Amino acid sequence: MSFHPAMDYGRGHHKSARALPEEGPAFVYTAENRATFEEICARYPPEQRKSAILAALYLAQHQQGYLTRNAMRHVAEAIGCTPADVEDVVSFYTMFYTRPVGRHVLQVCRTLSCALMGAERVTEELAKALHIEPGQTDAAGEFTLLEVECLGACDRAPVVGVNDHWHECQSPDDVKALVDGLRTRGAAALSGCHLKVEKS
Amino acid sequence: MEPVLTRHVREPNAPTLSFYEKTGGYQALKKALGMTPEAVIEAVKASGLRGRGGAGFPTGLKWQFVDKKSPNPKYICCNADESEPGTFKDHVLMERNPHLLFEGCLIGCHAIGAKVAYIYIRGEFYHVQEVLEAELAKAREAGYIGKNILGTGFDCEIFVHRGAGAYEAGEETALIESLEGKRAQPRIKPPFPAVEGLYGCPTAVNNVETLCNVPLIIERGPEWFAQLGPEKNGGPKLYCISGHVKKPGVFEASMNVTLQDLIYDEKFAGGIRGGHALKCVIPGGSSVPVLLPDQLNIAASFDGVAAAGSLLGSAGIIVMDETTCMVWAAENLLYFYRHESCGKCTPCREGCAWLHNILGKIERGEGQMKDLDLLLSISNNILGKTLCAFGDAAATPVLSTVKTFRAEYEAHIREGRCTVPAPWRASRRSVAAH
Numbered sequence: 010m011s012f013h014p015a016m017d018y019g020r021g022h023h024k025s026a027r028a029l030p031e032e033g034p035a036f037v038y039t040a041e042n043r044a045t046f047e048e049i050c051a052r053y054p055p056e057q058r059k060s061a062i063l064a065a066l067y068l069a070q071h072q073q074g075y076l077t078r079n080a081m082r083h084v085a086e087a088i089g090c091t092p093a094d095v096e097d098v099v100s101f102y103t104m105f106y107t108r109p110v111g112r113h114v115l116q117v118c119r120t121l122s123c124a125l126m127g128a129e130r131v132t133e134e135l136a137k138a139l140h141i142e143p144g145q146t147d148a149a150g151e152f153t154l155l156e157v158e159c160l161g162a163c164d165r166a167p168v169v170g171v172n173d174h175w176h177e178c179q180s181p182d183d184v185k186a187l188v189d190g191l192r193t194r195g196a197a198a199l200s201g202c203h204l205k206v207e208k209s
Numbered sequence: 210m211e212p213v214l215t216r217h218v219r220e221p222n223a224p225t226l227s228f229y230e231k232t233g234g235y236q237a238l239k240k241a242l243g244m245t246p247e248a249v250i251e252a253v254k255a256s257g258l259r260g261r262g263g264a265g266f267p268t269g270l271k272w273q274f275v276d277k278k279s280p281n282p283k284y285i286c287c288n289a290d291e292s293e294p295g296t297f298k299d300h301v302l303m304e305r306n307p308h309l310l311f312e313g314c315l316i317g318c319h320a321i322g323a324k325v326a327y328i329y330i331r332g333e334f335y336h337v338q339e340v341l342e343a344e345l346a347k348a349r350e351a352g353y354i355g356k357n358i359l360g361t362g363f364d365c366e367i368f369v370h371r372g373a374g375a376y377e378a379g380e381e382t383a384l385i386e387s388l389e390g391k392r393a394q395p396r397i398k399p400p401f402p403a404v405e406g407l408y409g410c411p412t413a414v415n416n417v418e419t420l421c422n423v424p425l426i427i428e429r430g431p432e433w434f435a436q437l438g439p440e441k442n443g444g445p446k447l448y449c450i451s452g453h454v455k456k457p458g459v460f461e462a463s464m465n466v467t468l469q470d471l472i473y474d475e476k477f478a479g480g481i482r483g484g485h486a487l488k489c490v491i492p493g494g495s496s497v498p499v500l501l502p503d504q505l506n507i508a509a510s511f512d513g514v515a516a517a518g519s520l521l522g523s524a525g526i527i528v529m530d531e532t533t534c535m536v537w538a539a540e541n542l543l544y545f546y547r548h549e550s551c552g553k554c555t556p557c558r559e560g561c562a563w564l565h566n567i568l569g570k571i572e573r574g575e576g577q578m579k580d581l582d583l584l585l586s587i588s589n590n591i592l593g594k595t596l597c598a599f600g601d602a603a604a605t606p607v608l609s610t611v612k613t614f615r616a617e618y619e620a621h622i623r624e625g626r627c628t629v630p631a632p633w634r635a636s637r638r639s640v641a642a643h
Contacts, residue, residue, distance in 0.1 A: 052368040054282075057408055059390030063332075063373045088390075101392040101551075103374035104332045120294045121495055122451035122527055124541050129635035158376065158545050159294040160333050163451035163525070164458045173335035202336050204304050206221050 030096070030107035033077025038087070042068045046087060058088050062098055066105055075106040103157065111146045111153040113191050116170035117179075119156040122163035127181060131167050132156055134184040151192070165203055174199050210437065212461040213445050214421055218305035224340055226347040229308040235353055237424035241316040242361045244427075249320040253423060256431035257443045261298075262288055262379070262416030263494065263522045264598075265511040268423075272413055274403035275321040281410040285317045285326040286388060286402075289417045290372060290379040292331055293494035294545060295525030298447035299417035301459050303330070303337045306421070307344045311354065311367055313420030316427060318365045321413055325366045328417075329384050332373040341369050376549035380597045381414035382406075383551065394553045395597035418447055438464035442510035452528035453485065454478035464510035468492060468500070471509055472528055485530035489613070493522025495542050496602030498609035534629035535614040536621050539606050540568035546603035554595040561603050563587050568607070571618060574625040581618055584611055 038046060046065055053060040065087060069080045081095040088095070099105045106114075117123075117132045132154070136142055139152050146153040162168040165177035169187070176187060176199045190198025217223045217232060229235070241249050254269030275283060287310070291299045303310060314326040330338050345367060348354045356364050370388055377383045378393035385407050387393040406412025422444055426434045435443035442464040448471055451457045456479040460471065468490065471477045481487050489499040492509070497520040507513045514521040529538065543565040552558045564587055570576045588604035595601075611618060620628045 052366075052370075054408065057389065060370070060388055062390035063371060063387075066373070067371070090390075094390075097392060098390065101375065102332070102372070105373060119541070120545050121491075121538060121541050122295050125452045125527070125529060125533065125538075125633075127633040130633065133635045157374075158548055159292060161291050161297050161300055161331065163295050163297050163449065163527075166451060166457070170333060175336070202304065204218070204301060205336075206219060206223075 030076065030078050030081070030099070033073075033079045036069070036073065036077065036079040036083045038068065038083065039072060042072055043087075059090055059094070062088055062090070062095065063102070066095070066099060070105060075109050077107075109146065109150070111149075111151050113151065113171055114153045114155060116155045116157040116160070117143075118158070118160045118162070118166070118168050118170070120159035122159070123167040126166035128167035130181040131169065131179050131184060134181045135188070138184055138188050152188070162202070171196065171199055175202050176200050177203055210445065210461070210463040213425060214306070214309070214418070214447060215301060215459065215461045218301055223305045224307050224344055226308060226344060226351060229306075233428075234308050235312055237428040238312050238315050238353065239359060241319055241424075241427045242359060242363055246320045246322060249316060249427065252431050253320070253426055256426045256434040257441055258419065258422055258426060258434065259442070259511060260416055261418035261422070261446070261523070263293065263496075265521065268415065268419055271403065271415070272317070272321050274401070275413050276404050276411040277322060279404075279411050281408075282325070283318075283321050283323040284407045284410055284412045285314055285321065285323050286381075286384060286407060286412055286414045287314055287326060287328040287417060287420055288379060288381065288384055288414055289328050289330040289334070290384060291334075291417070291523075292376040292379050293496065293523045293525055294542070295449060295451050295491065295527040296494050296523040297449050297451075298459050298524065300334065300337060301447070302417055302421050303334070304340050307341050308348060309421045309424060310417055311345065311348055313423040314367050315353070315358070315365050316423050317413065317415065317420060319363060321411070323413075324364055325368070327388055327407075328367065328369045329378065329388055330369055330371055331378070332371055335371075338369055338371055345369065375551070376545075377551040377597075377599060380599065383597065384414060385412065392551065394551045395599075397596060439508055439510050439513070442508070442512055446509075446524060448477075448509065448524045448526060450478040450526045450528065452526075453482050453530040453533070454528050455480050455482050462509075464508060464513070466509050468505040468507060468509045468514070468526070471526060472505065478528070481528070481530050483530075485532060488529045488531045488533055489535075490529070491519075491527040491606075492524075493520045494525035495527065495545065496520075496598075496605055497522050498605055499613055501613065532629065532631040532633070534572070534627055534631065535610045535617050536568060536572045537627065537629075537634070539610045540565065540572050542606045543568055543603065546599070550599065550603070554600065556591045556594045557600040557603060560587050560591040560600070564603070564607055571621050572627055574621060574627065576618075576622040578619070578622055580622070581611060581615070 049064045050061045065084045085092045085095045143156045169176045222228045258268045259265040375393040378387045382396035383393040402412040460477045473480045487502045507517045511521045547561040547565045550561045588607045591600045591604040
C-alpha cells in the first residue's frame with residue numbers, strides 16, 4: 010500500500026489486507042455435485058477445465074454454506090490447478106463467502122440509483138430489526154446483512170437480494186414485513202423479479 | 210417507433226421457444242445460414258450497428274477484425290455482465306426474449322466462423338440464468354443449437370457462464386480472463402481479442418443488446434435498421450431510466466428521441482417524482498459526465514450526447530432531483546469504484562480510495578478548500594493512465610461534479626456540514642464491511 014502525503018489513507022479496508030480463510034472440516038463433493046461439476050467442465054475445451062472454477066466454487070458453497078480451505082483444496086484437485094489458484098479467485102469475487110453466513114443473506118444494493126430511492130434507510134431499518142450491523146450475521150445464524158454494489162435492478166429501487174433471489178421496491182417501512190415473512194415463509198415471501206408474468 | 214426488441218416482453222410465455230417461433234423467430238437464422246459469412250458481416254456493417262455495451266464501436270468492423278486465417282477455433286463471448294450502475298436493459302432481453310439472443314449468437318458465430326458462444330452472465334442474475342438454461346435446452350432439442358443446425362451442416366453450441374460478482378468482468382478482456390477461470394482483470398492491449406482472446410484464440414466480445422439486433426438486421430435489411438435513427442445511430446435502442454422519475458424502467462425508442470422526452474414524456478419516464486425540480490442527469494451509466502436540465506434537448510444518440518459533452522454509454526439514465534446532494538452522490542459512486550477496482554493498475558486502485566476518502570471528508574463537513582484541488586489532481590492522475598476504461602470511469606464523476614457543482618462542494622466545506630441533507634438518506638452513515 011502506498012501513501013500520499015496529504016491523505017489520511019485509513020487502515021484495513023483494502024482487498025490486499027487479507028485474512029486466511031479457515032481450515033474447516035474435511036470436504037468432498039457429494040456424488041450429485043461431482044456429476045454436475047463434470048457436466049459443466051464438458052462445456053469448455055478439455056485442456057481448459059479451469060474455466061469451470063466459478064461453477065465449481067458455487068457448488069462447494071451451496072454444499073457447505075461457505076468456502077473453507079479444505080473446500081478450496083478439493084476444488085483445486087477437481088479442476089487440476091493449485092489451491093493458490095483457487096484462493097486467488099475466491100478472494101476476488103464478492104459472491105463467495107469465506108465465513109459462515111446466515112440462512113438468509115440480505116444484500117441491500119447501495120449504489121446510486123437505489124441510494125437515491127432510500128437504500129441507506131432500508132439498511133438502517135434492517136440493522137435495527139435484526140440487531141446487527143452490515144457485514145454481520147445474527148446470533149441464531151438466521152440472517153446476514155450485507156451492503157452490496159449495483160444488482161442491476163435500478164428501476165425497482167431499492168432492491169434487496171436474498172440469497173439468489175430479488176426482493177424489489179423496498180421502502181424502509183416494508184422492512185419488518187420482509188424479516189417476518191422470511192422467518193415464517195422463507196423465500197416465498199420475496200417479490201422475485203417483476204418481469205416474470207407467468208404464474209408458477 | 211414501434212418497439213421491436215421488447216415488443217412482446219410483457220406477454221405471458223414470451224420467453225418460450227413456441228412463442229418465439231410463432232412470432233417469426235429463427236427465420237433470420239435460416240436466412241443467414243444461406244448467406245456467406247462475408248455477406249452477413251457486410252449486412253451488419255451496412256446497417257451501422259454500434260455496440261450497445263457502452264463504447265459504441267461498429268459491430269460489423271469488430272467481426273471483420275476477427276482473425277479468420279488463424280488455425281485456432283474462434284469464439285463469441287456475449288457480454289451479459291451488465292453491471293454498470295443504472296443499467297438494466299440486457300436483463301429484460303435475456304429474461305423475456307432469450308431466443309432472440311441465441312439467434313444473434315448463432316448468426317454471429319456463423320459470421321466469424323465460431324463453433325461456440327459463451328454467454329457470460331453476472332452472478333446476481335441467478336433467475337435469468339435459470340430462464341436461459343431452460344430455453345437453451347429447448348432450442349437444442351429443436352435443432353437450433355448443436356450439430357448440423359437446420360440441416361445446413363453448421364455446428365454451434367451456446368453455453369451460459371455465470372460470474373460471481375465483479376463489475377470489472379464487464380470489460381472485454383477482463384471478461385475473457387474471468388471465463389478462463391481467473392480474476393477478472395483486464396489484459397494489456399494489443400493484442401485485441403479479435404486476434405488473441407479467449408484461450409488465446411480469435412474472439413468477438415459483444416453486448417447482449419448488440420447481438421439481439423443482429424437477427425433484425427438480417428431479417429428486415431440493413432436499410433430498415435439504419436433509417437430508424439439519425440445517421441450512424443440507427444436501429445432500436447433500449448434506455449434504462451432510474452432515480453427520481455415517476456415511472457422508472459426500460460424504454461425502447463429510436464435514437465431520434467431526445468433526453469428531455471425520455472425523462473418527461475408520459476410514454477417514457479413521465480417526469481420528476483413528487484413535484485420536485487430536476488437537478489441533473491447522468492445519461493450513460495454512472496461513468497459519464499452529468500448533464501444539466503438545460504442540456505437535455507438533444508438526441509439521445511451516441512453522437513448527440515457526445516456533442517453535449519457527455520456519453521450515451523450503456524444508456525443507463527440516472528435522474529437526480531433538487532433534493533440530491535452532489536457531494537454525497539459522488540461519494541456514493543466513488544465507494545462503488547473503490548470497491549470494484551480490480552487492483553491491477555496503481556492509479557486506479559490507490560486513486561479511487563483517495564478520492565472516496567476525500568469526498569467522505571467533505572460530505573461529513575471535515576473538508577478543506579485545498580481538498581478540491583487535490584480531488585482534481587488525483588482524478589487527472591487516474592484519467593488515461595490505466596489499462597482499461599475503469600480509471601476514466603471512476604475519475605469522471607469527480608471531475609464532472611466538481612466542475613458543475615463547485616459551489617455546492619465549497620458550501621459543504623465552508624459550513625462544515627452537508628448542505629443538502631435529503632430525508633430519504635440515512636441518519637447515520639454506514640459503510641459495508643467486506
